[in-house]
Amino acid sequence: MAAFASRFPFETWILPKKHYSHFESMEAADYEQAAQSLSDTLHRMNQVLGDPPYNFIIHSSSFSEGDRDYYHWHFEIMPKLTKVAGFEWGTGFYINPTPPEQAAAYLREAK
Numbered sequence: 001m002a003a004f005a006s007r008f009p010f011e012t013w014i015l016p017k018k019h020y021s022h023f024e025s026m027e028a029a030d031y032e033q034a035a036q037s038l039s040d041t042l043h044r045m046n047q048v049l050g051d052p053p054y055n056f057i058i059h060s061s062s063f064s065e066g067d068r069d070y071y072h073w074h075f076e077i078m079p080k081l082t083k084v085a086g087f088e089w090g091t092g093f094y095i096n097p098t099p100p101e102q103a104a105a106y107l108r109e110a111k
Helices: 028-049 086-091 100-109
Strands: 012-014 054-059 074-079
Touching: 012 028, 028 074, 028 100
Parallel strands: none
Antiparallel strands: 012 074, 054 074
């Protein structure tokens, strides 16, 4: 999914369909589906963007906390296509030259 108001061009989040606050709490079959979604997304990004470097983050609830209804673990993929500069550092606001809807359309069209 293209992140709403993404900070970076082609920033993409992958969220499981079932709710889990912890990555390690999923059922075995859900890991396979998450891995397939991640693989498909990275292949599409590589095809559309020419194999860019990227940051990959797994956001999961803290190990010390129990299940949290308000937190949904997810992957974030952020291709490094632009640089964070003075405006972003100074304000905390990011300039993204590629609208998320356009990025999503490019990725959907990739085979």
